[in-house]
Amino acid sequence: MAKIKRRGESGAAKNYITRNQAIKKLQVSLADFRRLCILKGIYPREPLNKKRANKGSSAPATFYYHKDIQYLLHEPLLVKFREHKAFAKKLARAVGRQEWALAKNLEDAKPIARLDHLVKERYPTFTLALQDLQDPLNLIHLFSNLPTNPVPGRTLVPIEVIEGCGRLCSEWKVWAIKTHSLRKVFLGIKGIYYECLVPGQLGEPVRVRWLEGYEFQQHVPHDVDFRILLTFIDLYRTLISFVLYKLYTMENLVYPPPLDRESDERGEGVGAYRLVEQAAPGVSSHISKKQVKRVIQGIVSTSAEDVEMDDSTPITHEVEEEKQDDDFVERPFKGDTEDIISVPLPTYSSLVASSSGKTEDHKLLFEPYTFYLSREVSQRAWEFVIKALGGKVITSLQASSPDQATGADSITHVVCDRPMTTERIRELEGGRKWVWVQPQWVADSVNAGKILSSEEYGPERLLPPHLSPWDGEGELERPWLGIKSGMESQVTTGDDVQLESNESEEEEQQSEVEDHQQSDDEENEEQKEKISRPALSAAAQNPTDLALLHAAELEAETSGIPHSTFQQELKTASKRHISSVGGRVNGKQGEEDLRKIMMTNKKAKLYEKMKYGNAARAEEKDKLEKKRKDIERRNRKNQS
Structure with a gap:
């Protein structure tokens, strides 16, 4: 005898759970539930039948997968949330009773929720973290530009969060300058778009793109819920810290890099950070066996012909052994934990250059030049771009630091963004010869991979169009940059025109011979x-x-x-x-089929119903027409 199913015990009613039911099951507040779902990556779901999922009720509700909520029951953050709730009650009671010593002790023992395990859980490999790095970089750059002055009657972002985001942005740019990994720059309406080539696992490069707003005064809108954004920023700051630690460790650098306060007060930006080697002075040229295996795997994955290994250590065995003990974050090297081998640690530049085929000419595009940034030009943006491609930047015509000791005599290019007369240019040059360009020249040179002519980028000149280097992947031709379309286009000047015409004639002559092979080729x-x-x-x-x-x-x-x-x-x-x-x-039926292919499933069914109705009406019309003709024939026969 078959078991009778009861209502609400199977199907959608069991697979889905409403938000109120989930909050009661987890015993948390609505704010904590939202934060927990954001951190764990759990989102609302849309059941096919809401009434069945809601056990017969048609009231509006937000649904989640029951398995996701069951998974949240074992989350360690739930314990931290409850500890923080108890801490808040104790602190409020101590402050209300004016027990300041107890309140200070409670504040010192405040429970702190760490998100390290969430980063390792959501991004088990380093490459996955790099592939999802665009949104975190966008958000921390956005928060770093927020105003720090409080507004009466409003709760803005804490100053510590804004300063932390600004430091992460600077540390990311310092790493990009050190490794010369910048590849593309685009000046958009929302801000400046950058793209860097970041090494992933085994030296495989990953392209990371992010957006940074212009240096304008930020007006924070009133309808922004910063509680949700702060939850995202907590997770993203932790993720970026993990990634930066890994990248700095790969370059054998100490993370976080120390900040020179004097240089920071002078406004040097990313130049205020000092890069320090990670290894001790006695073992600066040594690395561990584990690091040697990783380097060998990166070289083998790019060009196996350049590596000679001993027969007693096969590559496959080393790769499997490395996968077992490779963690997302590699701890700092300690000389007493592993055996030491006197093998120099390869840098990021050598691995990425061998894997991506890029030459040092592209990375050090501005190495021979020294740029002076005028006061109206964004120093934060263009100093990063120029230094990332090997150039030198001078922000003052007087020698204010050891890097600017040569002063105005070493300047080769001046980046300005305001009208300049010839007399004013000669007055500033003082007998020297400088190349005056607008900021777009720097971005277009980076995208073209070569130094462009400065004639069209001079002061008061109408700039050529600045197109995105990613939209359409280069389908639009940009002759002013010397860039053709994505598909290699034929040159149609001089003798090449005649060559192309001859080739087209030969193709026409061979077309008849190849017609009978067309069907076979299509099948192949x-x-x-x-x-x-x-x-x-x-x-x-x-x-x-x-x-x-x-x-x-x-x-x-x-x-x-x-x-x-x-x-x-x-x-x-x-x-x-x-x-x-x-x-x-090629016929009418084929065109109709093609139109039907582009329809959605709902529209296709509606179209079939319309065709069925039209065919039924046409058939009924034919029957009535046949009856009418029979009646007319019968009447004519009776009259005769």
Whole structure:
């Protein structure tokens, strides 16, 4: 006899739980529940049938997966939240009774919730942390620009949080300057976009892009809930600290880098941080066996031909052994914990240069030049860009530091962003020869990978268009930068025009010979495409499935294919699939099928219902027309 299922014990009613039920189950407040969900990465879900999920009730509710809430029951942060709640009650009671000594002792023993285990849990590998670094960098740069002065009647972000975000931003830029990892710069409406090449696991580079706002006075809106943003910033600050510790350790540097207060007061920005070697003076040129294995793996993954290893230590065994004891964060090296091998530690530049194929010319683009930044130019932004590519920056014409001892005599370029007359330029040069450019020249030179001509970037000159180096992946041609489209375009000047015309004629002559092989080639291409691009072929066979379409987009993005090219490939693959199953693509039926492919599932069903209704009405019309003709024929026969 089959067991009778009771209502609310299976299906959606068991798989989902409302927010109020989750709060009661966890025994926390609404604010703590929101914070816990943000830190753990748990989000509300939309059930297919809300009434069933809510056990028959149609009242509006927010749903979560029951397994996610069950998972939160074992979170150590719940204990910290309860300890903090008890601490707040004790502190309020001590302050109310004016027991200041007890209040001070309670404040010193305040429970602190650490988020280290959450970072290791959400990002088990270093590469995953780098791939999700864009939003954390955007948010800490945003918080670093917030005003620190309090507003009456409002609670702004604590000054400690703003200063901590500013320090993390500076430490990130110091590392980028040290490793010369900056690759792209774009001046947008919201701010300046940067892209760095960061080494991941085994030396594999990961492109990290972030946005930094301009140096304007920030007006904080009134409708911003800073409690939610502060929860995100707590997690992001912890994540970025982990990443920076790893990156500084890879460069054999001490983290955090010490700050020179005198240089910081003079306004030197990132130049106020001093980089210190991590190893002791006696073992500065030695590393451990574990570090040697990691370096060997990075070299093997990029170019195995350049490494010679002993037969007694196979590479596969070393890789498996390293995966077992490799943690997200590597502790600082101690000479008494592991054996020492006198092998010099390779730098980030050597590993990334070998893996990405980049040369030192791109990284040290501004090495021969010394720039003077005018007072209206953002020193924070352009000092970082110039120094990250090997250039030198002077902010004052007088020698104010050891780095600026040569003064105005060493200046080669002047970056200004205001109208300058010829007389004023000659007066400032004082007999010297400087190259005067606007800030866009620096960004365009970085994106082009070469030093551009300064004629179009002089003061009071109308600047050429400044396009994003990422939108369309270079599909738009930019002749003023010497950059062609993403697909290699043919040069059409001089003798090359004749060469292209001859090639086109030869292609036309061979087209007739290759017509009979077209079907076989299409089948071979289709088979190759299924093997190399399985997600694209699956999406072409069922374009209405959003999950398959999203998987195909991710596959194209991983392969570095622009979105416009992906859309064209998807359209071509869909046509090929329709023709293979007997659809007439070139006819009216083929066009109708293509239109149906681009519809959503709901619209496709509605379209089928409309077609069915139209066919039923047409059939009924034909029957009535046939009856009318029969009646008319019968009447004519009777009259005769």
